[in-house]
Amino acid sequence: MTRWAGFVGLTALLISVLLVLTRLTQRLVESDPQFRDSAESTGSAGRGADDSPTIPSEDESVGVSSLDDGTVVGSTDRPDATTGTAESLSTAALVANVALTQGTVAVVVAAGAWYFDVPLDALGVTAAPASVGLRAVLTGLVVGVVLWFGSEVMTALSEAAGFGTDEGLRELLAPETTGGWLALLGFALPIVAVSEELLFRAAAIGVPAAGLGTSPWVLAIVSSVAFGFCHGIQGQAGVLVTGLLGLALAGVYVSTGSLLVVIVAHYVLNATEFLVQEGLGVDPIGG
Numbered sequence: 001m002t003r004w005a006g007f008v009g010l011t012a013l014l015i016s017v018l019l020v021l022t023r024l025t026q027r028l029v030e031s032d033p034q035f036r037d038s039a040e041s042t043g044s045a046g047r048g049a050d051d052s053p054t055i056p057s058e059d060e061s062v063g064v065s066s067l068d069d070g071t072v073v074g075s076t077d078r079p080d081a082t083t084g085t086a087e088s089l090s091t092a093a094l095v096a097n098v099a100l101t102q103g104t105v106a107v108v109v110a111a112g113a114w115y116f117d118v119p120l121d122a123l124g125v126t127a128a129p130a131s132v133g134l135r136a137v138l139t140g141l142v143v144g145v146v147l148w149f150g151s152e153v154m155t156a157l158s159e160a161a162g163f164g165t166d167e168g169l170r171e172l173l174a175p176e177t178t179g180g181w182l183a184l185l186g187f188a189l190p191i192v193a194v195s196e197e198l199l200f201r202a203a204a205i206g207v208p209a210a211g212l213g214t215s216p217w218v219l220a221i222v223s224s225v226a227f228g229f230c231h232g233i234q235g236q237a238g239v240l241v242t243g244l245l246g247l248a249l250a251g252v253y254v255s256t257g258s259l260l261v262v263i264v265a266h267y268v269l270n271a272t273e274f275l276v277q278e279g280l281g282v283d284p285i286g287g
Contacts, residue, residue: 015230095184112203123259141268158240194263205223228244228246
């Protein structure tokens with residue numbers, strides 16, 4: 001028998017912990033001169049939905065410190081890949097930290113769903129082609145590209161209005177080697193997409209809507225607000241833009257009933273942003 005209230009309580013507790021850790025880590029980061037220097041040198045952007053909190057920590061073996069979003073910030077001295085090893089070490093630490101923290105969240109949610117006997121269809125996993133088949137993947141691809149363009153427009157508008165968003169964290173996360181890009185795109189970002197969609201969409205919207213009869217649209221708003229504040233490291237405009245992106249993903253999840261669609265869309269959004277902004281060095285809206 002499904003214990004709906006128990007799983008909903010676990011989800012609320014997990015999101016609350018993430019919000020607290022976000023705030024604590026944000027304070028740590030704001031006092032870190034390395035991050036401030038990086039943020040000042042890179043300008044403003046921070047449009048991704050790829051950030052979620054982790055416990056502040058330090059790793060003296062590679063000279064990095066932990067930041068909001070399951071990432072580790074390395075030294076601002078990032079040598080070219082052909083001249084030194086610091087970059088490869090920092091990239092490895094970044095990817096490992098993202099995978100560990102985000103993977104832990106996904107495991108806790110999945111374990112909770114098993115323990116409380118939550119049916120898969122309540123999480124948005126069914127046998128329907130629109131839920132798990134090629135159609136779902138293609139839908140996610142289209143939605144992801146649309147959301148990426150929308151995030152660029154929203155960020156450009158916020159910057160024009162004088163509300164800059166901070167891209168220092170993304171700049172430090174972006175690799176400078178082929179291996180780093182493969183690890184980021186093929187390992188870290190997929191885990192981020194699965195973890196955040198499993199928590200903020202499937203667990204926070206699908207389960208209470210199915211088991212407790214709560215309006216999924218009310219849940220979509222509440223979870224999206226929390227999703228935005230879990231990206232406080234991106235500044236006020238970043239919280240707003242990420243919250244709106246979360247609301248869009250929530251709307252897609254409610255409309256399609258498919259967890260796979262929003263996972264693919266989330267991944268495409270993040271990967272496209274990294275490839276265009278950091279890989280190609282192009283700002284399509286801001287020029």
